[in-house]
Amino acid sequence: MEYNFREIEKKWQSFWKENKTFKAENKSDKPKYYVLDMFPYPSGAGLHVGHPLGYIASDIFSRYKRLQGFNVLHPMGFDAYGLPAEQYAIQTGTHPAVTTKKNIERYKQQLSKIGFSFDWDRQVITSDPAYYKWTQWTFIQLFKHWYNNKIEKAEPISDLIKEFETSGNKNIDAATSYKDIFSAGQWKSMTEKQQQKILMEYRLAYLSDTMVNWCPGLGTVLANDEVKEGVSIRGGYAVERKLMRQWSLRITAYAKRLLEGLDNLEWSDSLKEIQRNWIGRSQGAMVKFEVKNCFISDEKVFIDVFTTRADTLFGSTFMVLAPEHELAEKITTPEQKSKVEEYISWAKNRSERERLTEVKKISGVFTGASGINPANGKEIPIWIADYVLSGYGTGAIMAVPAHDSRDYAFAKHFNIPIIQVVSGGDISEESYDAKQGKMINSGFLNGLDVKEAIPAMIKKIEEMKIGYGTINYRLRDAIFSRQRYWGEPFPIYYKDDMPYTLDEKELPLELPEVDAYLPTEKGEPPLARAKEWKTKQGYPLECNTMPGFAGSCGYYLRYMDPQNNEEYFSKQANEYWKNVDLYIGGIEHATGHLIYSRFWNKFLFDLGLTSKDEPFKKLINQGMIQGRSNFVYRIKGTNTFVSFNLKDKYEYTPIHVDVNIVDNDILNIDLFKSWRPEFADAEFIFEDGKYICGSEVEKMSKSLYNVQNPDDLIEKYGADTLRMYEMFLGPLTDSKPWDTHGIEGVFRFIKKFWRLFHNSNNDFEISDEKPNNKELKILHKTIKKIKEDVERFSFNTAVSSFMICVNELSELKCNKREILNELTILISSYAPHIAEELWHKMGHDESIAYAKFPVLNEEYLKENTVVYPVSFNGKMRFKVELDVNMSKEEIEKTVLNHENSQRWISGKTPKKVIIVPKKIINIVI
RNA sequence: GCCCAGGUGGUGGAAUUGGUAGACACGUUGGACUUAAAAUCCAAUGGCCAUUGCGGCCGUGCGGGUUCAAGUCCCGCCCUGGGUACCA
Incomplete structure (x- = not known):
């Protein structure tokens, strides 16, 4: 029988399906x-x-x-x-x-x-x-839990309420944005709404007014990982910052565990590194700066800043708030009010993209207010600038122009004093950012090394009760609301404008029908169009849906x-x-x-x-499979196409051509003419009577006409060939271009494998004769290699080993059952259909899927002799076959006396002879 | 800018621990079989030189270094891909 993959593959796919061959049980020995x-x-x-x-x-x-x-x-x-x-x-x-x-x-x-x-x-x-x-x-569970920093674990909100009722929140160390302290009495005297508002700041799923990535093109907000370079990853629409009431997940509570957990994972270093950078741990200090002569309802106003360079505190000559900072307008003096308002509204209306592309442009405005540098009591101006981001740290910084390049550029632009506090560099030219050097102009820190000064200053800050050492993460909470239809509805309803979860018994809350998948005229999300989108009691349900x-x-x-x-x-x-x-x-x-x-x-x-x-x-x-595009070259202003190697004599435009009408870079002229009406009358300048196309490796995409569809390839070569070829292409983790021609080689191999089991009349025929050592060696060499390769996910080399094995067995005309049986099991994970077919032909009734992986017997791999490459000064000159048990002395003697050696030694005395048993011999002259 | 991968024939790639660079394929060339085609099989195939035969030199992005021996290790540089980007 011919190798009929269409029949075989269909047969076994339905066999597996009918017999539920791959059903996994939840109980097993x-x-x-x-x-x-x-x-x-x-x-x-x-x-x-x-x-x-x-x-x-x-x-x-x-x-x-x-x-x-x-x-x-x-x-x-x-x-x-x-x-x-x-x-x-x-x-x-x-x-x-x-x-x-x-x-x-x-x-x-x-x-x-x-x-x-x-x-x-x-x-x-x-x-x-x-x-x-x-x-x-x-989601309901997230809503009902808070994160206890003391034990680094989520705990029920109900426990938190009990604690509030007995001791208020003074003993709580939680992942929260809530900063005030209240007593048990105060808690009890609050209205339900007030209590719910506070609890919201502790919940792991919480509703808040946050700055979000608003994407007008998609009509929804996006999470940070869904935005890149100021545009949405899906669709590439512009994104802007907008304050909106949205659900978020308090993933930042887990930042530490997410970071530390990476250490024990078997993931690639680059992937772990991406996650580490995304989480972005920085160790530093939180420091309170007093705002001079500024009072809000009789209380002094302080600005918290986060810094990783506490050592440079003496060098802080100004402060900067993000335009969104809550104090930005409050501390502004009447004289500066209009300028500040103007700046803030300008900054707000800038798209994220503009902000990113205009990083080099320095902008900012003086508030008129001053802060007090707690290190030296000096008065320093407070500015507002959008180079400070509201989402990181506290949204406010102490600027140290001498040792931070961004602060330096800002200070130079606005003529703010620059004080050097770490020796090194030339601060008249640029800032000195390195964490290296001795402290100067820094009071008690003078003479210390940066590395010593950081902890010394943090200690001082803590003693002064104006701050503390802390760790800050770049990771932000995940914005979880989308103003879209096609997503999970939130199990949330609103009572008195406060969100409550549905009872778990009411789940799932199914997605309602709507008359259109668009926002309402009032700008509410599509779910607001649904009729009766409310609870049985009549409370309105949440109209946002969950993200992708x-x-x-x-x-x-x-x-x-x-x-x-x-x-x-x-x-x-x-x-x-x-x-x-x-x-x-x-x-x-x-x-x-x-x-x-x-x-x-x-x-x-x-x-x-x-x-x-x-x-x-x-x-x-796994890496990406790239497409291999083909091009034709149209001479400008004509409908004439010039072959690849002749194109440089003309002015031409390259045009993508469907790879399916190109074979081995040779264009099929008839198919090309019928491909598109405008090419029907095309003329050609050939080379050697053919039209040769150019090629390029690009993303595989419909628009580039380079898509290879698995169905077509399966139709032509079968799934087993496709499977093996995809693996043969290269290392799994690498990106590599798809080359359809290579698949022929794998197809030939599969057919060759099939022929091992069939005689010249294509009839199934295997021998029960005992295999000889040569054959056993080929098999066991392959068992060893396949096992090693699959365990290190090196599937491309495994496929080559199969090729080598089949080539060698073919050469020996080996069709012995003992060999082929084992080889079929080996190959069955790669080419399961052909393996299953041959397995049953060999007389097995059960699926090969549960056969036993062949056991390696090292005995068969033992060699009596070793072919040594003999090198002179590291260059391989000839090979010599020697007994495996020869001693180093014997080897040396034999090799030096070998006729081929004389030529290279040419009478001199070798300085040294290196013999690595079973590996190499190197003679140094 | 910073961080992380990677750079080997015409092409995809192999070389797992420092030990024969180019396995296995594709492609190309020549040949066998065939009325012909397909399929299959055989041979050659890193570059240069030599070629009657033996052979020789160069060669893993570039420049240095360590070593008996370097694609592999170290230092410097170039290039490609990915991540990130006022992160204080």
């Missing part, structure tokens, strides 16, 4: 192994060859682990909420659920053709009410127990599966999903629901 892929957003475009790369790798690993005797959890699902389906709904009126369902079906169909060993019974879809019930449930990342925060937990209607997941299921052993996905989630998930998991851990503090033990980022 086997050790568990959890392999997870980042689940896809089902877009309308379908999969291209880049998408399955990670899935193939994780599938190979899952199948390998099954062969090794593990109970493997390898699920798949869909991250189904997202902007594209909603944008499409706005344009066409099609409900996003309809689009999403259709796209999921398409994705599933495409995925099923690749032969993945997913347990589809565990599929989760984030937009399914049975799933998002638990997203909403977790909400559903992916805990999906890996739900896979453990996906049909559970009583709980998110059972304790028993979680204690069995624990956390993800191997997670494969793109690096683009470094500052989004991968931080949010860790936070979500840590919170559930604090509640005692998850058994592990970290969700993803080992994580691999």
Whole structure:
């Protein structure tokens, strides 16, 4: 029989489906192994060859682990909420659920053709009410908990209320924005609304007026990780800062644990580094500066600043507030009022993008007020400038122009004095920012080294009770509201303008129908259009929905127990599966999903629901598969196209051409003419009778006509070939261009593998003869290599080893059962369909998926002789085969007397002979 | 600017611990089989020189260094990709 992959692959895919071959049980005597892929957003475009790369790798690993005797959890699902389906709904009126369902079906169909060993019974879809019930449930728990810094753990709000009732808040050390101190008596005398307002500042999910990234193009706010360089990552729309009442998650409470947890994870250094930078820990001090002669309701006014350079306090010659700072207008003197107001409104109306691109432009305004430098009692001016960000630290700084380049530029521009306090550099030219040198002009600090001066100054600040040493994080709370339709509704209603959670029994709160997917005329989010969007008691429900990342925060937990209607997941299921052993996905989630998930998991851990503090033990980022675009060159002003190597004689315009009408860079003229009407009459300047196209490596994208679709390749070569080729392309973690021609080589290999089992008439024929040592050696060499390679995720070299093995066995015309049986198991995780087919032909009844991974016998690898490369002064000159047991002395003697050596020694006495057993011989002349 | 990866034939890449640089493929060239094509098989294939044969020199971004030996380690530089960007 010919190798008929279409028939074989269809046959085994339905076999696996019917027999539920890959169903994972929550109870097993086997050790568990959890392999997870980042689940896809089902877009309308379908999969291209880049998408399955990670899935193939994780599938190979899952199948390998099954062969090794593990109970493997390898699920798949869909991250189904997202902007594209909603944008499409706005344009066409099609409900996003309809689009999403259709796209999921398409994705599933495409995925099923690749032969993945997913347990589809565990599929989760984030937009399914049975799933998002638990997203909403977790939100309620976040609302009902606060973070206790003393024990670094989330605790129930009810416990916090008890504490307020007995002792007020003086003993509480919480992650909160609330600064005032109240007593138990004061607490009790508050109205419910006042109490709720205070509690809101402690909750891990809280509602507040915050500066948000408002994206008018998308009609919604965005989280920090959804914005890059002042524009939205999805769609590239401009983003501006806006004060809005929004839900946020107090992820900053977990900053320390999120940072420290990284140390024990098997993630790539670069990914950990991205997260470390995003969390951005800085050690420093909080210092209080008094505002001179300034009183608000009889109390002195102080400005808190955060600094990492407490040592330079004596050099602080002015202060700067962010334009959004709450004191900015309050401390401004009447004379400066109009200027300050003008500046603040100018700064507010600047888009984020303008602000970023005009970083070099210095702007600011003097408030007229002065602060007092607590180190030396000197009066220093207070300015407002937008180089100070409201979101970091306290939104106010002590400026030290001598030792901070930004302050320096500002001081030079506005003629503010500069006092050097650390020796080194030339401050008439530029600031001296290095943390190196001796202190000068700094009172009691003089003569100390910077490294000594920092703690000395912090100690002094603490003694003076004007501040304290502290750690500041760059990480911000996650803004959790979106003014969109297609997302999880919040389980929240409003009473007296204060938010309350729905009862857990009322979950899921299902997404209502609306007449249009647009904001109302009053500018409320789309949910405000829903009829009866209120509780049974008549209280209005929240109209915002949750962000795109909400559903992916805990999906890996739900896979453990996906049909559970009583709980998110059972304790028993979680204690069995624990956390993800191997997670494969793109690096683009470094500052989004991968931080949010860790936070979500840590919170559930604090509640005692998850058994592990970290969700993803080992994580691999697969590289991107880039497209290889082809170009034709049209001579300017004509409809004539010039072949690649002749183009420089003309003035031309390169035009992307569909890679599917180009074969090996040679353009198919007929297909090109019929590709687009404007090319129907095209003329050509050929070279060697052919039209050669240019090529370039770019992103794989529809608009660049370089998309390779897995379905087409499967149709042509089969899924086994596609799987192996995607792995053969290069290291999993590297980005690499797709080259369709390479797939032929893998296809040839698969056919060659098939021929090992078939005679010249294409009939299945294997021999029961005992294999010889040569054959056993080939097999065991391959077992060893495949095992090593898969365990270090080096799938490309594993594929080459299979090629070498099959080449060698073909050469020996080996069709012996003992060899082929083992080789089939080895290859089954890479090319499961052909392996399953041959496995059954060899007489097995059970699926190969649960066969036993071949055991390596080192005996077969033993050699009697070693071929030594003989080098002279490090240059390899010839090889010599020697007995493996020869002593170094014997080797030296033999090699020096070897006829080929004489030429290189040429009568001289070798200075030194280096012999590394079984490796190399080097003779130094 | 700062931080992190990386730079090897015409192409994708291999070299796992400092020990034969270029495995395995693609492509190219020549050949076999065939009426022909496809498929398959064989041979050559880093560059330069030599070629009747043996062979020789150079070569892992560039310049230094350590070592018997460097793609691999160290120092300096260049380039590419990613992250981040007034983070006090």
